[in-house]
Amino acid sequence: MEIDLRLLKQKFPNFEKRMLKDMLSYGMIKEIPGGTEVIRFGQYMKMLPIVLDGVVKVYSQYEDKEFLLYYIQSSESCIMSLSAVLNDTPSRVFAVTGTDSTIMMFPSKMVKKWIKDFGAFNNLFYHLYDKRYNDLIETLNQVLFEKLDKRLYDYLIEKSKVSGLNEIKITHKQIAEEVGTAREVVSRILKKLETNNQIEQGKGYVKLLN
Template sequence: MKFATIKTIPKDTEILREGQYVTVIPIVLDGLIKVFTRHEDKELLLYYIKPNESCIMSFAASLTNVPIKVFATVEENTTAMLFPVDKILGWTKQFPDINTLFFQQYNQRYNELIDIIHQVLFDKMDKRLFKYLQDKKVVTHKNPIKISHRQIANELGTAREVISRVMKKLENEGKLKQQTNGIKIL
């Protein structure tokens, strides 16, 4: 606690940009941070950092002192405990539990990324979209979910028109309802 900074970060704040060097490692206390990659005008959601979790990509980049290869934005107002990178590196030797925390996070994120790769390669868009919406409902604790077709398309790495067409199909199948206040998962 002597070295940590507790910071409240408003929704929609970009906190990491590809190419930046990491100076602090966050542990989310409350809220939600989205970590994603971007290529040209498309994004692909990699994972969310939820309460009591940290960013393994930040940890890995700081260990080797290389620029980060992802973006991170605050999805909901978030309170995070920020630890200076220079302290974390020393603490990994002094306090083995820090290594355990990050190895657990690495394992969790690795499994999530393998799932994303499988979805992109093997699942049709209707299945990917519905799973994405179910996951979004769980991490945000909201139903209906306030999100635009454009945002969904960005996070799934596809076109807005594709999302709109597939949303209509899922609605016709009785899996969701598009309302003025958001998308309700049924």
């Protein structure tokens, strides 16, 4: 992807021209294949990623279990990574590209400067924080008050929205890891959804029918 001021202005229309020029000067462009780890759990964040194109999945980790927290899409970044950058603390999450992605990486010292100097940069993360907080509340409501079959179906709908496709390339094991349950439970629920004509499934894919 060719990165210039015009493209950055399209991605970040509220950013000042001086901010966009700084992004071009200090940013490092990375074209990253899907399924690649871009943030390691426990790493110190020397660079802050901002997604220009593609999707990145952010997970929490406890012992040997993983739980999908949220997706980072175009013109977004990771608020947990920003926290690690600003506080010079290890990352409490890890992130993996969900599709082939174009990501700009910015030095932590510049991020700290931009937070002070540019209101629009601050606002970007304020809105992301608000969005992630609402995502968290929704996830808690699902875990506490909704049956797992509805939560899993909602998860498939959200994944379809993110990818823009009804057919999702994913295994039962991957779904189990992202939803936070056992593979056998996922297989049973997917079979029920298939019987109800809500999905079609095969080796390595699930397709939404409704």
